Amino acid sequence: KRVFPHALIIGARKAGTSALQDFLTLHPDIMAPSSEPAWFFTDSKYTRGLGYYRTLLPSVKDGQISIEKSAEYFHSPQVPERVRSFNSSMKLLLIVRDPYVRMVSDYMFMKRYPYASKCIEKKFTFEEIAYDETTGQVNTVYGGLKRSIYYIWFKEWLRFFPRKQILVVDGDEFAKKNPGIELTVVEKFLGVQPVLTEEQFFF
C-alpha cells in the first residue's frame, strides 16, 4: 500500500540529498519514490491535493516506512507551514555542505540545466554573478548564494518544527568518511533497525 512519508529529506539542494536518499533506500525497511522527487509541498503540485501526493509515493509492506526527498523544500518559504499542517510529527532530514562548494555546484547545475534557458547562470560566469565588481563584495541577492546561507531558511523551519525533529547531516563528513557513521545516526533518528552500519561498507 502507498503510505505518506514518515520523513522528508528537505535539502539543501546540491548538498548530497540524492546520495543520502540512495544510501537510505539500501535499508530493507525504507522506501522512497524511484524516479524524480515528488516536490509536492512546493507551489507547482500542492494544489493538486493529498490524493495526488499519494500517487507519487512508493508502495510499502508492513513494517516499512517511506521517505521523500525534495531538495527544494528547504529553500521554499511556503513549505514548512504546509508540512506542519500535513503532519506536525514529520521527521526532517537536512544535509548541508560547505556553503561555497554548494553554491558552485548550484551554479554549474543551472548553467547546464536545459529547462531554464533564461536563467542568469547561462549568461554570466560564476565570478560575474557571485561578486559585485564595484564594491568587491559578494553578491548577496544572487539566489545561488542565498541558498547557501543556511540560517535564513533554517530559522523558518524552526518557526514550525521543534529542533529535535530536524536532523542535520554534515554532508562534507558524509562524503569523506565511511557513510555508515552518519547513516547509523539517521537510522536511529528514523526509528528503524540499525542495518547500514560501518561494517556494511567497503571504504
Ligand SMILES: Nc1ncnc2c1ncn2[C@@H]1O[C@H](COP(=O)(O)OS(=O)(=O)O)[C@@H](OP(=O)(O)O)[C@H]1O
Ligand atoms: N556522498 C556523496 N556521494 C555522492 N555525491 C555527493 C556526496 N556528497 C555530496 N555529493 C555531491 O552532491 C551534489 C549533488 O547534490 P544533490 O544530490 O543534493 O543534488 S540535487 O539538489 O538533488 O540536484 C554533487 O555535487 P557536485 O558534483 O559538486 O555538483 C555531488 O557530487
